[in-house]
Amino acid sequence: MQTPAPGTLRILHLSDTHLTGDGALHQGTVDTTAALEALLDHLGAVDGVGLVVVSGDVSEDGSPESYATVRRLVGGWAARRGAAFVAVPGNHDQRAGFRRVLFDGHVLGEGGQELLHTMEHHDPSVPVRGRSLVAGRRVVTVDTSVPGAGYGEVGAAALEHLRTALAEPAPHGSVVVLHHPPLPAPTSLHDALKLRNPGELAAVLRDSDVRVVLAGHYHHHFAGSLAGVPVLVAPGVANDADVTGPYDEETALVGTGALVVDVAEDGLLWSTPVRVPRPDADQRALHLDAETSARIAADSGPA
Ligand SMILES: [Fe+2]
Structure with missing residues (x-):
């Protein structure tokens, strides 16, 4: 891959690592720790990464052990390259476990330096809020998770956090990291689990x-x-949704990928999807028939 031009912030964008604390296979099929290791290994030759983000569903089980794994693997990869490391919770994450290991999600700052955090107690009802400055860009994490639910929402506290963070323009603009995309969903299950209020985010x-x-x-x-701002959704580290199937069924294939996003000083944005070749790729990692999809949608969607 080309080396980023001077002044460009290169972001390695990972998502949905779904790590488990006890090594359990995701959906009974995928060793997500091995998938993450294979991905990071494959990306080892990518030059000039200044920031690594994990945009939610970091953990499958919310255990501190699963967050320690992401801290070790992704944080280690970032630190060795002098890159910052930022994560945000998704619907599978649990704020207590997340905070215990990853604090406000801004773990490593510019140059891969450990950021200092004071251990504060927050009730799990309080969204994880963080921001940092990396290469003149303000990086703002917005917690769209709703405790106990699968759908997403930018609640009043998270919206206020974003508004406050953006109140003063950063030298080279801002980057927002969140889990539930403000874009239409590809399947009925994901439609039930989508972001409920993209309009408020757009405003x-x-x-x-x-x-x-x-x-x-x-x-x-x-x-x-959204509102003229590009929205990029990273492929899953855990598996790859098969979006060509019936709308009311959910199927995912074995597959691991990421985005390499270059944000230039002049506003140019360039995203390069990366997929890791694996011997078992494209086998089914998950299949939910229409009835099972509808039941999960009813259980995890809005009341
Ligand atoms: Fe999710």
């Missing part, structure tokens, strides 16, 4: 200095825009 993004919104959740690469 804050409109006329802001945000250059890109980085999201996950759909386990497949999508690109779109």
Whole structure:
């Protein structure tokens, strides 16, 4: 891959690592720790990464052990390259375990330096809020998870956090990282689990200095825009949704990928999807028939 031009912030965008604390296979089929290791290994030759983000569903079980794994693997990869490391919770994450290991999600700052955090107690009802400055870009993480549910929402506290963070323009613009994308969902299950209030997010993004919104959740690469701001959805590390199947069924294939996103000083944005070749790729990792999809949608969607 080309080396980023001077002044460009290169972001390695990972999502949906679904790590388990006890090594249990994701959906009974995928060793997600091995998938993450294979991906990071494959990306080892990519030059000039200044920031690594994991845009939610970091953990499958919310255990501190699973967050320690992401801290070790992704944080270690970032630190060795002098890159910052930022994560945000998704619907599978649990805020208590997340905070215990990853604090406010801004773990490593510019140059891969450990950021200092004071251990504060937060009730799990309080969204994880963080921001940092990397190469002149403000990186704002917005927690769209709703405790106990699968769908997403930018609640009042998270919206206020974003509004406050964006109140003053950053030298080279801002980057927003969140889990539930403000884009249409590819299947009926994901439609039930989508972001409920993209309009409220759009109102804050409109006329802001945000250059890109980085999201996950759909386990497949999508690109779109909201209020004129590009929205990039990273492929899943855990598996790859098969979006060509029936709308009311959910199928995912064995497959691991990421985005390499270049954000230039002049506003140019360039995203390169990366997929890791694996011997068992494209076998089914998950299949939910229409009835099972509908039941999960009813259990995890809005009341
Ligand atoms: Fe998710």
